Amino acid sequence: MSDHEPLLSLRSFLDEVDARGELREVRGAHWDLELGAIAELSYRLAMPPALLFRDITGYPSGRVLTGSTGSPGRLGLTLGQGGDHTGESLVQALRGKPTQWAADAKNYPILPVTDAPLLANEITGDKINLLDFPVPRWHAHDGGRFIGTGCLVVTSDPETGVHNGGCYRMEVQDGGRAVTIAAVPGKHGAQHIQAWFDRHGRAPVTVSFGHHPLLLALGGTEVPLGVSELAYAGSVVTNRIPVVLGPDTGLPIPAGSELAIEGWLRPGQVREEGPFGEWTGYYSGARREDLCMEITRLYHRDDPIMLGAPPGRPPHDYSYMRTVMKSAMIHDELVATGVPGVVMAWAHEPAGGRLFVAVSIAQRYAGHARQVGHLTAQLPAVSYMNRYVVVVDDDIDPANLDELMWAMATRTDPADDIEILRRQRGSRLDPMLAPGAPPFTSRAVIDACRPWERLSSFPKVAQSDPGYLSEVRARWFADPGSTTGPGRLR
Ligand SMILES: Cc1cc2nc3c(=O)[nH]c(=O)nc-3n(C[C@H](O)[C@H](O)[C@H](O)COP(=O)(O)O)c2cc1C
Structure with a gap:
């Protein structure tokens, strides 16, 4: 050097x-x-x-x-x-x-x-x-x-x-x-x-x-x-x-x-x-x-x-960088709009860090989830070639596709909770774009939060209390040497 x-x-x-x-x-x-x-x-x-x-x-x-x-x-x-x-x-x-x-x-x-x-x-x-x-x-x-x-x-x-x-x-x-x-x-x-x-x-x-x-x-x-x-x-x-x-x-x-x-x-x-x-x-x-x-x-x-930074089917050369940078920028831009309760944003790597964005929020008022969804969809960091924005409650990790899928599958009624925006900013790289067509795309904002009016009555999640779970974990999973009694599940 x-x-x-x-x-x-x-x-x-x-x-x-x-x-x-x-x-x-x-x-x-x-x-x-x-x-x-x-x-x-x-x-x-x-x-x-x-x-x-x-x-x-x-x-x-x-x-x-x-x-x-x-x-x-x-x-x-x-x-x-x-x-x-x-x-x-x-x-x-x-x-x-x-x-x-x-x-x-x-x-x-x-x-x-x-x-x-x-x-x-x-x-x-x-x-x-x-x-x-x-x-x-x-x-x-x-x-x-x-x-x-x-x-x-x-x-x-x-x-x-x-x-x-x-x-x-x-x-x-x-x-x-x-x-x-x-x-x-x-x-x-x-x-x-x-x-x-x-x-x-x-x-x-x-x-x-x-x-x-x-x-x-x-x-x-x-x-x-x-x-x-x-x-x-x-x-x-x-x-x-x-x-x-x-x-x-x-x-x-x-x-x-x-x-x-x-x-x-x-x-x-x-x-x-x-x-x-x-x-x-x-x-x-x-x-x-x-x-x-x-x-x-x-x-x-x-x-x-x-x-060299060749793209391709993800993961590609810069897909990890794109996901981390985009997620940080989206989070910051969303907070800068003044909307409250934003917990985390994630621009998923398999979707090129652009096509599929998830945001978690602590719901504060009626309409909050949709507001976050629509704001996210139009942020400068998101507007180019985004196809899906999903908003979830703060018990869901938006970076975890399994958790995201569970929330989407169990907290949405597709007829009411998917809003379609048309003639949004697309890309000439969009594989769905018909040859010669201008680069528009439609965009779905999916509200996968529990319905605001049922927040207190929505069915409880079937998992144990976290405090009780850590007690049980300590008793049953923590001792690698033991083969019987406490520690045997390790
Ligand atoms: C490796 C790589 C290749 C890229 N290729 C292009 C490209 O060919 N055309 C394009 O418009 N954007 C491309 N982009 C995305 C742009 O760099 C990105 O949108 C950036 O914000 C453009 O800078 P600008 O906003 O200052 O114009 C590429 C990004 C990376 C990381």
Whole structure:
């Protein structure tokens, strides 16, 4: 590792992950499907490690990292919460943090620097070739090689100058000379690009392809509009993030980046891209046109590490991160609406952290459960491609699918307790969307709370009193050595 690693260096992060025993090196995998398949198999392990691929077939230098945020310890480290976490303790630690980070971001403007390991190699013009690096073809039916999975695409608001960092898939084009950026209309980066097109006829962009996974977690999650993800990252680590300013565009590139490009997007400068195996668990549909970036400059460290975050049928590379980040943000946004009694929110991983959200509440008044359900369904952190919101009482753990299913099955009358909202914000990635149809979805708000008017008379839950249960547990389950009498059930 270099002596002077910038703040948010991926290499420093990997040293910490390695010290925790959570990093595995993989040598000799092929970039064409094999690397992606190894990563996919690892996501299905009980505690998946981070994988650092090197000596990738045909590429004596250049590395790819997958699984960067796939454990509570690594995600805790990523989010500045320390590495000693279980899933539950990490969620508790994050309570209130997104609100605080967003509010404090203004105190951490980017810190321009002129020296960074990234500047070791600078390539311009015709010599630029993204396929000089081991860009994987991740899934068998992908339309090409996607260099942008864990990337950070930086744009700016042409009026205010505020930066945005978003993670959008990017497919290599023109044999390595160019790259498409698939930012869905409405995403903050897409709004910036359109605003630049309207005012100046082109839009400046920088992209980092390898960086500390904090920038993946923030770039890949709905940080509020108008708050720069780089400033937000500064707020998370309570330090200004050092950046190199691209000489062509003036836009920042994190100084801790391993590999980055800058250049321009222009209206009508498009290439066909996709399909791509996506977070819904399906391929994204037909190949279609998207904006293609003209790359003016490429920078890279020696033997750079690209941050891979391929989606797919869950669990996938970032599904755990998405679930934890979304759950924390939804909880915070819901509390910020002023609605009382919110206990916990959970954005379920098998539904990509978006499609199925559950919230538990302590019911306070008639209509409370529906109010929470409808508010949740429209929160900025939820509105994109959510299909189900379920509200449960506070004796149910919304993160536990068995408990959730029991509440839904026993505390709802489907005719009365499922409300359907139509023409909601969907996604062009929705496997249910008919070809060519605009991306609407309907949405169900399921009130799986006991009916308010029957709270005191609703049938009692058939389980023993918790105090009595712990007495019995101590007497019958606690002594592992005993085979008869107290302790024999252990
Ligand atoms: C690995 C990864 C890939 C993503 N790919 C895309 C994509 O291709 N297009 C898109 O619009 N959003 C994509 N997202 C989701 C966006 O990153 C997310 O909505 C984010 O909030 C966008 O930033 P913005 O809100 O600042 O626009 C991806 C997220 C991750 C983590």
